[in-house]
Amino acid sequence: MHIDLQDKVAIVTGGGRGIGRTIATTLAQEGVKTIVIDIKATYLEDVADEFSEKGFEGRQYLCDVRDFSRIQEVIADIEEVYGRIDILVNNAGVAGGSPVDSLSEDQWDLNHDINLKGAFLMCKAVIPIMKQQQSGRIINASSFAAIVPSFGSAAYASSKAGVKQFTRTLAGELGPWNITVNCYAPGMIPTEMNHFAELPQERQQELLNTLTLRRWGEKQEVAYLICFLASDQACYITGTLIDVSGGKLATQIPRMAYEKADSQS
Ligand SMILES: NC(=O)c1ccc[n+]([C@@H]2O[C@H](COP(=O)([O-])OP(=O)(O)OC[C@H]3O[C@@H](n4cnc5c(N)ncnc54)[C@H](O)[C@@H]3O)[C@@H](O)[C@H]2O)c1
Numbered sequence: 477m478h479i480d481l482q483d484k485v486a487i488v489t490g491g492g493r494g495i496g497r498t499i500a501t502t503l504a505q506e507g508v509k510t511i512v513i514d515i516k517a518t519y520l521e522d523v524a525d526e527f528s529e530k531g532f533e534g535r536q537y538l539c540d541v542r543d544f545s546r547i548q549e550v551i552a553d554i555e556e557v558y559g560r561i562d563i564l565v566n567n568a569g570v571a572g573g574s575p576v577d578s579l580s581e582d583q584w585d586l587n588h589d590i591n592l593k594g595a596f597l598m599c600k601a602v603i604p605i606m607k608q609q610q611s612g613r614i615i616n617a618s619s620f621a622a623i624v625p626s627f628g629s630a631a632y633a634s635s636k637a638g639v640k641q642f643t644r645t646l647a648g649e650l651g652p653w654n655i656t657v658n659c660y661a662p663g664m665i666p667t668e669m670n671h672f673a674e675l676p677q678e679r680q681q682e683l684l685n686t687l688t689l690r691r692w693g694e695k696q697e698v699a700y701l702i703c704f705l706a707s708d709q710a711c712y713i714t715g716t717l718i719d720v721s722g723g724k725l726a727t728q729i730p731r732m733a734y735e736k737a738d739s740q741s
Contacts, residue, residue, distance in 0.1 A: 479707040482507035485558045486706065489541050489598060490568025492519025494667040495617075498695035499565055499702050504532035506703060508563070511554055513539045515568070541568045541594030544601070551601040560609055563706045564602050566595035566616045566639075571669055573631035584631045591617075591635035592642065599646060603655075612655040613706045616643050620663045620721045636661075640717050647715030656714035658705050663721020665693040685731040688723025 481503065491500035492514030504510040504527065511534055512523050520536040527534055535557070537550045554561060569591045573583050595616050606612030618639040625633030639659055647657035664683060666673035672683065672692060684690050698720055704710055705718075723730065 477709060479506070479703055479709060481703060481706060483509065484562040484706070485509045485511070485554070485560050486563035486565065487511045487513060487554065487561060487598075487602070488565045488567055489513045489594065490515075491565075492516050492523060494669060495662065495665060495695045495698050496565070496567035497523065499567060499699045500534075501526065501530075501532070502696065502699035502703060503563070503706070504530070504534055507533075508706075509558055510534035512536045513541070513550065513568070515540045541566075541598055542589050544597045547597055547601045551605070555605055561602050561605050562609075562611070563613045563615070564598060564606075565702055565706075566598050566614070568594055569617055569669075571629075571632045573628055575628045576630050579631060587631040587635040588638070591632070592638040595639055596642060603650070606650075606655045607653045610654050612650075612653070613710075614643075614646065614650075614655065614657040615702055615705050616657070616659040618643070618659040618661045618717055620661045620719065620724050622661060622717065623719065624725055643717070644715045651714065656705075656711070658710075658713060658716050658718065660698065660701055660705075660718045660720055662698050663687065663693055663719070663724040665695055665698065667695070686724050687721070688726045688730045688733075690730070690734055691722065693720065693722055 486503050486508045488496050488500040488510060490496040491512035500510050500512050514520050517538050520538060523536050539546050539550050570586060573579050599614060616639050619636040621629050621633040622636040622640045643657050643659040650657055664672055701718060701720055
C-alpha cells in the first residue's frame, strides 16, 4: 500500500508548534500544499523558515480560530490561491483548568471556545468548498480525556468530548458529499502544552504505568495517523474517534504485564 497525498491541499490549525507542527511538516513532506494557521506570529515565522529551507509548498496565516470573520478571510484567500481544500485538521487547542468548584468561567470558556467552537467555525467556513468538490477529509483533535478524564479537567475534557460528538454529527451530515469526518485521541505526548517530560521521575512513572505500551507517545505517531486518515485508503472510515494513546487504560492495571515480564527476564 502506498499513501499518495501529492498535491492535495491541507489546512492545519495550531500548526505553529507541538503536534500540529509535526502534522504540518509531515503532510508537506508528502507533497501536500500545507497551510498553517496559528495565533502566534513567532511560531508562523518559524514555520515559514522551515518550509522555505526544505522546499515545502504552503502558506501561513495568523488567525485565531475563535474569530469567524478572520477565518472567512483566510479561507477565501486559500480558495483563491489553491482553488480547493482537501484536508482540514482542527488541531488548535488549549488545556487548562482546575476542580469545578474553583474553575473560573474564563477557563471554562477558553477551553470550549478554542477546542470545540474553533473546530466548528473552521468547519463552517470550509464545508461549502468541500461540498462543491464532492470530497474532503475533516480530522479533529479530541483527546484521551474525552474517553477517561483526569482530575481537575472538567473544562478540557468536556470540550474534547464535545469534539467527539461534533465529529460524529458532522460525519452524518456530510456523508452525501463524500466528506469524511473523524477525530483522534492522543494519549500522552510530551509538548509545551503539558510539560510531561519535565515532571519528577516518580510522577512520570506513575503516568507511564497507565499505558499498555509503557512509553511517551511521539508527535510523529499522531502525524502518521493523520496522513492515513487523509488518504484515499481511509475512504470508508468516518464518524470515528481513533485512540492513539499507547493503549492507555486498555486494561485495568497495565503495569502487571511489565512486572510479569520483568520476573521472567
Ligand atoms: N500533547 C498531548 O499529549 C495531547 C493529548 C491529547 C490531545 N492533545 C490535543 O492535540 C492538540 C495539540 O496539542 P499540543 O500538545 O501540540 O499543544 P501545543 O500547546 O504545543 O500546541 C497548540 C498550538 O495551537 C495554537 N493555538 C492555541 N490557541 C489557538 C487559537 N485560538 N487559534 C489558533 N491557534 C491556536 C498554539 O499557538 C500552538 O501552536 C490540542 O488540540 C490538544 O488538546 C494533545
